[in-house]
Each structure stands twice: as C-alpha cells, then as structure tokens.
Amino acid sequence: MSTATKEHATLAEDFNKDEERVNWHDGALWWIRQKRDISAKQTPQWEELREAASAIKSNVLSNLHDYLLQFESNLQKNGIKVHWAADAVEHNEIVYSILKARNIDQMVKSKSMLTEECHLNEYLEERGIDVINSDLGEYIQQLDKEPPSHIVLPCIHKRKEEIGELFHEHLGTEKGLSDPTLLTRAARKHLRNIFLNRRAALTGVNFAVAETGEYIVCTNEGNADMGAHLSDVQIASMGIEKLIPQKKHLGVFLRLLARSATGQPITIYSSHFRKPRQGQEMHLILVDSGRSRQLGRIDFRDSLKCIKCGGCMNTCPVYRKGGGLSYHNTITGPIGAILAPNLDMKKHADLPFASTLCGSCSNVCPVKINIHDQLYKWRQVIVKEGYATNKKIAGMKAVAWTLSSPLIYKMAGKTVRFFLNHLPFVLQNRFNPWYKQRDMPKAPKESFGQWYIKNKGKKKKP
Amino acid sequence: MTVGLFIPCYVNQFYPQAAIATLQLLQKFDVDVVYPPKQTCCGQPMANSGFEHLAEACDNLFIENFSAFDYVVAPSASCALHIKSHLHSKKNHEQALLLRSKVYELVEFMTDILKVKKLDARFPYKVGIHHSCHGLRGLHLSQMSELVDRPFSKPQYLLNMVQGLEIITLDREDECCGFGGTFCIAEEAVSVKMGRDRVNDHAKNGAEYITSADLSCLMHLEGILHRNKSAVKIIHIAEILNSTL
Numbered sequence: 221m222s223t224a225t226k227e228h229a230t231l232a233e234d235f236n237k238d239e240e241r242v243n244w245h246d247g248a249l250w251w252i253r254q255k256r257d258i259s260a261k262q263t264p265q266w267e268e269l270r271e272a273a274s275a276i277k278s279n280v281l282s283n284l285h286d287y288l289l290q291f292e293s294n295l296q297k298n299g300i301k302v303h304w305a306a307d308a309v310e311h312n313e314i315v316y317s318i319l320k321a322r323n324i325d326q327m328v329k330s331k332s333m334l335t336e337e338c339h340l341n342e343y344l345e346e347r348g349i350d351v352i353n354s355d356l357g358e359y360i361q362q363l364d365k366e367p368p369s370h371i372v373l374p375c376i377h378k379r380k381e382e383i384g385e386l387f388h389e390h391l392g393t394e395k396g397l398s399d400p401t402l403l404t405r406a407a408r409k410h411l412r413n414i415f416l417n418r419r420a421a422l423t424g425v426n427f428a429v430a431e432t433g434e435y436i437v438c439t440n441e442g443n444a445d446m447g448a449h450l451s452d453v454q455i456a457s458m459g460i461e462k463l464i465p466q467k468k469h470l471g472v473f474l475r476l477l478a479r480s481a482t483g484q485p486i487t488i489y490s491s492h493f494r495k496p497r498q499g500q501e502m503h504l505i506l507v508d509s510g511r512s513r514q515l516g517r518i519d520f521r522d523s524l525k526c527i528k529c530g531g532c533m534n535t536c537p538v539y540r541k542g543g544g545l546s547y548h549n550t551i552t553g554p555i556g557a558i559l560a561p562n563l564d565m566k567k568h569a570d571l572p573f574a575s576t577l578c579g580s581c582s583n584v585c586p587v588k589i590n591i592h593d594q595l596y597k598w599r600q601v602i603v604k605e606g607y608a609t610n611k612k613i614a615g616m617k618a619v620a621w622t623l624s625s626p627l628i629y630k631m632a633g634k635t636v637r638f639f640l641n642h643l644p645f646v647l648q649n650r651f652n653p654w655y656k657q658r659d660m661p662k663a664p665k666e667s668f669g670q671w672y673i674k675n676k677g678k679k680k681k682p
Numbered sequence: 683m684t685v686g687l688f689i690p691c692y693v694n695q696f697y698p699q700a701a702i703a704t705l706q707l708l709q710k711f712d713v714d715v716v717y718p719p720k721q722t723c724c725g726q727p728m729a730n731s732g733f734e735h736l737a738e739a740c741d742n743l744f745i746e747n748f749s750a751f752d753y754v755v756a757p758s759a760s761c762a763l764h765i766k767s768h769l770h771s772k773k774n775h776e777q778a779l780l781l782r783s784k785v786y787e788l789v790e791f792m793t794d795i796l797k798v799k800k801l802d803a804r805f806p807y808k809v810g811i812h813h814s815c816h817g818l819r820g821l822h823l824s825q826m827s828e829l830v831d832r833p834f835s836k837p838q839y840l841l842n843m844v845q846g847l848e849i850i851t852l853d854r855e856d857e858c859c860g861f862g863g864t865f866c867i868a869e870e871a872v873s874v875k876m877g878r879d880r881v882n883d884h885a886k887n888g889a890e891y892i893t894s895a896d897l898s899c900l901m902h903l904e905g906i907l908h909r910n911k912s913a914v915k916i917i918h919i920a921e922i923l924n925s926t927l
Contacts, residue, residue: 233872239875535828576815602732604735620736629722636695668694669719
C-alpha cells in the first residue's frame with residue numbers, strides 16, 4: 221500500500237495506544253447511537269420518513285440547475301446578495317472582499333463544515349482578519365489548533381480535563397478546572413464579548429428553500445442567531461446540494477436531522493433567515509467545490525443527499541474505535557470516506573478502505589445513502605485509477621492466480637497447513653499483522669476436500 | 683433436489699469440521715448433496731480490496747462448478763452474499779445472473795427452502811450469537827438493530843430447536859467484529875480492538891461458545907480468544923445444529 225493508503229490505519233493505530241480513551245470515545249458515541257435508536261422508534265413512520273427524505277433529495281439532485289436559479293432569484297427578491305463560487309479559493313476570496321469593502325477585520329463564525337472544508341479561517345487570518353468559531357466544540361478545537369473530529373460533536377475525542385487545561389492556558393481559568401458547566405460558563409463569557417464587538421457574522425446553512433429564498437440554520441447553542449442578529453454584515457456559505465424545493469418539505473428533514481444526530485426530537489434552534497434587517501446587509505455564497513463533479517459520478521451522486529447529521533459516524537465501529545482525526549479530512553467517518561476521494565483521490569485513497577463494509581452506516585442514514593456500497597465502489601475506482609501500490613497489486617495478483625486454479629489452490633492450502641503444523645515460525649512472526657495480537661487458526665491434517673474424497677457416499681445414518 | 687455444496691476456501695483448509703457438519707446436516711433432511719472437487723473461492727478477497735477485475739477467472743470457475751445444481755449452499759454468509767451480489771462473467775453473463783439467485787447461506791436454506799420445523803440436536807451450553815454483518819445486513823438473516831421494523835432471527839429460530847442450549851443476551855446485539863477481509867490486516871489495530879470488544883461482550887454475558895453463520899468472523903475472534911487464553915470457544919452454527927442427542 222502507498223503511504224496515503226497507510227494513513228488512516230497508522231493514525232487509528234496511534235489513537236489505539238490509549239485504550240482507555242478508545243473505550244470512553246466508543247462508549248460516548250455508542251450512547252448517542254442508542255439515543256438515536258430510541259428516538260427513531262418513538263417516531264411514527266420513521267422508515268417512511270427516511271424514504272421520503274431520500275426521494276425529495278433525488279428530485280433536488282436531478283433538477284439542481286433549475287432549483288438553484290429559482291433560489292437565486294428569490295434570494296435577490298428578498299434583498300440578499302448572491303455569490304457563486306466554483307471552488308474553495310473563490311469562496312474565500314468572496315468572503316474576504318465582502319469584509320474588506322467594509323473595513324472589517326474581525327468576524328464571528330458559527331458552525332459551517334463548508335468553511336472548514338475551504339480552510340477559510342487560515343485564509344482570512346493570513347490577510348489579517350481575525351475569525352472566532354462560536355460553537356463551543358468548534359471553539360475548543362480552534363483553541364487547540366486542531367480540526368473538528370466529528371461534524372456534530374467536534375471535540376468528542378477530548379476529555380473534559382484536557383479542555384480545562386486548554387481553557388486555563390487560553391482563557392485564564394483556574395488550573396485543574398474540569399467541571400463542564402463551569403468551563404461552558406467561562407467560554408460563554410469570552411464569546412459574549414466577541415458577539416458584541418464583531419460587525420460581521422458568517423453561518424453555515426442546513427437547508428435552503430428554493431421556493432421562498434430563505435435558509436435554515438439548525439443549532440443547539442443559539443450562537444448562529446446571536447452572531448447574525450448583532451452583525452452589520454451577515455454572510456451564509458452553502459454547498460449547492462443543500463437545497464430543498466419547497467418549505468413544506470422542511471418538516472420531513474427537521475424530523476430526521478436531530479433524531480439521527482443526537483436523539484433529540486429537534487435542534488433547540490431552527491432559525492429561518494429570509495431578508496436583511498434595516499441597515500444590515502446579507503450575502504449568500506453558493507459553493508460548488510467538486511459537488512457538480514460528484515453529481516456526474518453515477519455511483520456516487522447520492523452522497524450529495526447528506527444532511528450532515530453525523531449518524532453514520534456514531535454507529536461506525538471503525539470510527540468509534542479509530543477516532544475521527546484518523547480520517548485526515550474535514551468530513552470524517554463513513555460519509556467523509558465517500559465524499560473525500562472526489563475532492564482528491566490520491567490524498568484520500570485510503571479512506572474507502574477504512575471500513576469493514578458492515579453496512580450499519582447505510583441503515584442509520586436519514587436520507588438512505590447506500591454508504592457501504594459506495595465504499596466498495598470507490599475501492600474499485602481507486603485501484604483502476606492507479607492509486608494502489610505495486611506491493612498490493614502484486615499480492616492481489618498472486619491471490620487471484622492461486623484461487624483461479626483448483627490445483628494450485630490445493631497445493632497452497634496444503635503448504636500453509638504444513639507450515640502451521642511443522643514450522644509455525646514461518647507464519648507466526650512479527651511480519652504477519654494477523655499474528656501480532658491474534659493466534660493463527662489451528663491447521664487440521666486434512667482439508668474438507670481431502671476428507672470428502674475418502675468419505676463420499678458414506679451417508680451418516682440419521 | 684440436488685444441492686451443490688460450496689465450501690469457502692478458508693473453511694475447507696482450516697475448519698473442515700464445519701463443512702462436514704454442513705454436509706451431514708443437509709443429508710439429515712434428505713437433500714442430495716454434491717461437493718464439486720474443483721471449487722476454490724468466491725472471489726471476495728480480490729473484489730473487496732478493489733480488484734474486482736482480477737476475480738473473473740475465479741467467477742468463471744464458480745460458474746463451471748455450480749451451474750448444474752438446483753441450489754448452491756454454503757456455510758458462510760459472507761461468501762454467499764458476495765456471489766449473490768457480484769458473480770459476474772463476460773462469457774456467461776446470463777448464467778452468472780441465474781446462478782446468483784440459486785445461492786443460499788446454510789441457515790436461510792434451512793429456514794426458507796427446507797422449512798425446518800424440528801431438529802434432533804442437543805448442545806447443553808450457553809451460546810452467544812454473533813450476527814455477521816454480511817449475514818445480517820446483506821442476507822437479512824435477522825432484523826437489523828438500526829431499523830424500525832419487526833424483529834426476527836433465522837439463526838435464533840434454529841438454535842431454539844436445539845435441546846439444552848441457552849442463548850445469552852449481549853450488550854450490543856449486532857456490532858461488527860472487525861474482521862472485514864483484508865481490513866483485518868490493513869487496519870490491524872482497529873480490527874483487533876473491535877474483535878476484543880465483541881469477545882468481551884460475549885464473555886461478560888456468560889457465553890461458553892460464540893456461534894455464527896460466518897466462520898471468517900469466528901476465525902478472527904478465535905485468534906483473539908486464544909491469544910488471551912480465554913475459555914470461551916467458537917463454533918460454526920452447523921456444528922451445533924448437527925450435534926447429536
């Protein structure tokens with residue numbers, strides 16, 4: 221395997237050096253998965269809701285061009301300035317130009333995975349603009365100069381003591397403080413000043429309604445609202461796939477989103493933004509950044525249905541036991557593994573292999589994305605496009621050659637069993653990853669094939 | 683009814699007792715079973731690693747070996763699912779598609795085709811069921827914990843017919859064990875951690891045996907159990923269902 225293909229495995233192995241942390245991380249996310257299950261079971265027609273959401277998104281993807289134009293025209297009628305960005309760089313340039321035109325050098329941001337994907341903070345900081353992430357989890361990650369490890373729970377991999385240490389260092393809280401309530405209060409106090417002083421606020425978008433030209437931001441902390449309502453300039457960044465056709469469709473998604481994410485019936489705030497206040501200006505940036513390319517990949521287009529609930533991460537045992545940061549991508553977990561290769565196939569060639577293809581992700585997905593089938597299909601694409609190493613190709617060719625010939629297969633089977641019985645050190649050594657923490661199966665003297673030849677016809681008496 | 687017995691490569695080499703139990707079990711229900719001697723593998727090791735294109739010769743060999751039968755039965759959900767979903771042939775396209783529909787995993791063959799209502803088996807132990815993901819989410823041998831739907835379990839239905847057997851309740855009823863084919867080598871650390879957690883769940887809840895319709899998962903779990911000198915044993919479901927009174 222190439223170094224890229226090794227990356228997830230290596231990072232996950234590092235995460236596993238602290239087994240107690242893995243157990244706690246796994247347990248916390250499994251608890252959320254269970255909350256999701258309870259919530260789903262209490263919701264009438266849960267499976268029908270998933271089906272409806274998936275169908276609405278199919279319609280959106282098939283008619284994206286028309287919905288985008290409709291949305292743009294309605295935004296403009298509402299007095300919102302519309303910008304189109306082909307890629308991350310264009311997106312960042314647009315944000316910068318908006319701020320620069322008003323001489324703004326400080327901006328408050330609420331949750332937006334898209335701006336993480338575009339590396340907006342770094343871009344603006346290089347140009348002298350100070351950006352503060354106002355969601356608590358994102359804020360903690362920003363203080364630690366680390367990307368979010370989960371799209372809904374950005375610092376789920378951190379212990380409260382580690383957060384206390386960070387706050388001590390950056391916010392001057394008492395050393396050793398690890399009480400979550402007190403830590404949250406300390407963060408709130410710092411953030412409150414920021415909200416009051418910043419003239420510009422940027423939010424992400426959960427859903428955008430083509431019919432009305434409004435967008436909806438779902439949060440639990442109310443930070444998006446506070447940022448937006450106190451700002452002179454309000455900016456929203458959204459991927460072009462976030463559209464829904466009509467306002468009546470929103471009910472389907474709002475019933476699914478929070479239940480799938482955390483097991484809550486709904487997020488605390490589902491805020492609708494439609495037009496600027498008097499004296500305020502509002503901008504909305506529609507970002508492609510590889511999405512139209514993914515739309516053109518017939519096997520992978522459905523990945524664009526994602527409503528970013530994070531449910532696939534909570535259920536994925538590889539995610540829970542390997543940690544979100546091992547995906548080395550903004551969007552982590554199973555959904556990240558099918559989105560990332562579209563953005564940079566070489567860099568993310570390892571991600572579709574970071575799965576056992578167990579299929580739990582597809583079953584929890586509120587918009588029924590066939591995530592595990594797409595992981596399998598990405599593997600084929602990645603190998604065909606030449607991102608498998610020579611070692612792996614040679615190995616696979618040897619396996620295929622052995623299994624294509626009954627005679628060679630029989631000889632190989634005998635050889636392996638012979639070594640295990642007589643010269644076990646040939647296979648049981650540190651170069652065999654199986655043997656590192658697992659014993660080899662016991663090798664029987666004869667295979668079933670050999671037994672069958674000796675015993676066939678001898679029916680066991682009932 | 684003539685059934686072609688498909689014994690996956692690693693079962694043939696490492697777990698012949700499970701294959702023998704499968705053969706004998708089918709014979710108990712008067713099924714005419716034939717084991718084509720030139721069989722090798724379903725092709726999954728290549729396909730799941732992204733090398734589907736290298737599985738062509740393996741697929742053609744499978745078609746050659748098994749096309750003549752009314753059904754093909756395998757004591758492995760994962761291999762059965764792979765054939766059902768991916769068997770492919772450029773030269774015998776129609777035959778490949780037809781054969782896909784004739785492949786059954788042993789448990790589903792017993793419940794859905796043989797419609798087994800009674801078994802003369804006895805296994806006086808506490809048993810934990812490991813639902814392999816391919817059996818569960820691929821072949822729907824049981825209801826999946828993620829879905830809001832009617833519960834059922836074909837393996838449990840059969841195991842309930844076995845005298846003396848007690849099925850234990852697990853904390854996590856259908857979590858993946860981390861085998862995952864080449865995943866178990868490529869992602870060794872996570873694979874072993876996942877396996878260790880599954881094994882602990884069974885041990886904690888009093889299992890003396892872990893059983894499954896998939897030996898690949900069991901081989902992985904057995905490796906971990908052995909290494910940690912655990913008293914918990916693994917056993918393929920066919921061996922329990924075939925155990926005598």
